[in-house]
Amino acid sequence: MNYGPLLFLGILFTLASSWFGLVLMPNRQLGALVANTSTNDAGAVVVYPQARSGQAQQGAELYRSLGCIYCHSQQVRPEGFGADIARGWGKRRSVSRDYIYEPTVMLGTSRTGPDLTNIGERQSSAEWHLTHLYDPRITSKGSIMPPHPFLFEKRRIGAGGASTNALKLSGAFAVAAGFEVVPRPEARQLVEYLRSLKTSFDLPEAHLPKKESGDDANAKAAK
Amino acid sequence: MPVPGLILLAGVLAVPLAALWALRWAASHGELGHGDRAALLPFDEEEPVGTATDQILNRPAKP
């Protein structure tokens, strides 16, 4: 290669090939996926997935801003590939359709902490989530997740008595007498987002396991 | 066969053919020649082949 033309063509052609294959083709194949509409046993129409509500979406922005993705994935690998389903991280594998309404798809590449695909169903208690965010070691011994005290306000208990929203802290995590820890709006948004992460919906390309979707089986039998 | 499939097939065939043509063009225009001389390009008359450079560590003390 002594002169430029062959080199330039080769350089452009090689990258164009994977741009075509790994950028354009995925867009063609997956870019037009729509939500799945089905009827549940009660006869109600179920549309899945759905766009997130306001507060949960604000929480998603916090999830992005705080970089939760660097330790938590949001993808369940298929049955028999790893132990994702055996660990209860999801009832079925994740599929492309699960993500169509995510403004930023945060699949994640690290599981320093557990997968969060289905955390809203695995742990639905807002109080647990708030306490866990304040200091993960209160609820999960040995956790190396960073505490998020900045999502909470530590304040002197007012004349009206302790807030009903105050975290119940005891032992080594208790605050000084006369003080309380209450969640800021950001903490509530983040928890709403986490509680919105639910994927236990039956999809034609990824069915829930039989015992979970007994209703579906009945519906088929009736036909 | 649907139209996108045909376009894809045509692309799959056209790309290697274009690559082969480019290779032939390159060979006939001397693009692939002079390899051994091109390997000498880092060297010049100031620092010809056989001249080691950057030998600064662990040298005996200068007389």
Next chain:
Amino acid sequence: MSAPAKPLSALMPGDVSDEHAKRALLAEIDASCRVPLLFFFVSALAWLLVGTALALVSSIKLHDPAFLAECPWLTFGRVRPAHLNAVIYGWASQTGIGVTLWLMCRLCRVPFVAPGLATVAALFWNLGLSVGIVGILAGDSTSIEWLELPRYATPILFFSYALIAVWGVITFRLRRERHLYVSQWYLLAALLWFPWLYATAQILLVLEPARGVVQGAVNWWFAHNVLGLWFTPIGLGAIYYFIPKVIGRPIHSYYLSVLGFWSLALFYNWNGLHHLIGGPLPAWMITVSIVASVMMLIPVITVAINHHFTMRGHFGKLKHSPTLRFVVFGAVCYTLTSLQGVANSLRGYSEIVHFTHHTVAHAHLGVYGFFTMVMFGAMYYILPRITGREWPSLGLVSLHFWACAIGLALYVGPLSIGGILQGLAMNDATKPFADVVAGTLPYLKLRTVAGLLLGLGHVAFVANLVWMLCRVFGPYRQPVVDLITGNESPAAVGK
């Protein structure tokens, strides 16, 4: 071989045919690079120190989560991407651009054109990056891996890069050496591939996000290619220049290098989606990436053979040349990290190591062991020549090398093993997750120790450079040519 072989002097451009001018050409080119290159290198090293500090904070947080936990700016999920972007775009990219500009000047045989243009580019690059890193710490990270810089920072980087591209085109057009050396193929390819990658990813992920997991495909096509089509070609281009240049012997086989270049260009850019094995994407996309990852054996083994046979009989020079030490260390790490990458891309192995610290170790073997070490080597060669001053302390050079080499081994070795153990434990559903986490702690602590060693090496390097620069701006001390060439060959006597 269509043309008859000509003596090398016939390859020299006409306007430097005068004997005196020829002798002065290298020095003239080097001196012309001084201002823009010093700007790139010094700011790259500043980012290296910033990146190292951020890395240490993140590393400590992983085994001591209460460390600096009060401040949202310093939470792990912000410090870690700030570290990544500081070292990738601040350190590695800037030093890579610096080395690229110098190699282009030397191989095109033209003095640095428009140094003002390149200096302005460096200025804007640092401005954009500073805005971006502060943005990440303030909470504006996009959380798209390798593309975290907020959207208001990237146009500044684009502007800077456009100036560098203009510079590249001008230099290429003005070249006085028609023939292109291996290094130039790699460097030109990197200069053309990078803006394409970055623009595609920025548009499809940040400005007009694609729907659903298309983002995942674009993200990993981009992120893996930043490594494969930006850092790897620059690193390899530098190796192809510096090994022959330091030992004074042409590359073993020019034709192997042609094979190595084109197979890399063909296969590397298809690799990215092996980061999504088991993920929610159609199997064909992931499979095609696995196939391409395995095909990477061709360029990697080709390059390894070529470099090994070039070095054969000259390994003794490793004792004397800091450049050769760092560059050969980097070349060996390139082979190792590529082979590790092939293994990681296989489904059975990925099932274990995906999502673990093994990947982090692998990334450091590539970006640090290979690229950063090669860039250190290149800077050891370039800086004395553009400043006209020798490295003031050879002790600090040795300290730098050994601290980095041992630090890297201590980082990558244990963390790779720890990652495998972590993956095996995680795939055993009977093992509580807390036990999996507890099992990684010794390796995470060892990583902090390794990071401290790497930091020590960086401080030694920067101290040496600051010392050297003080001499440049201070009184004239000692001529450099006498020391730096140190040739055994009679050809250099009397320079």
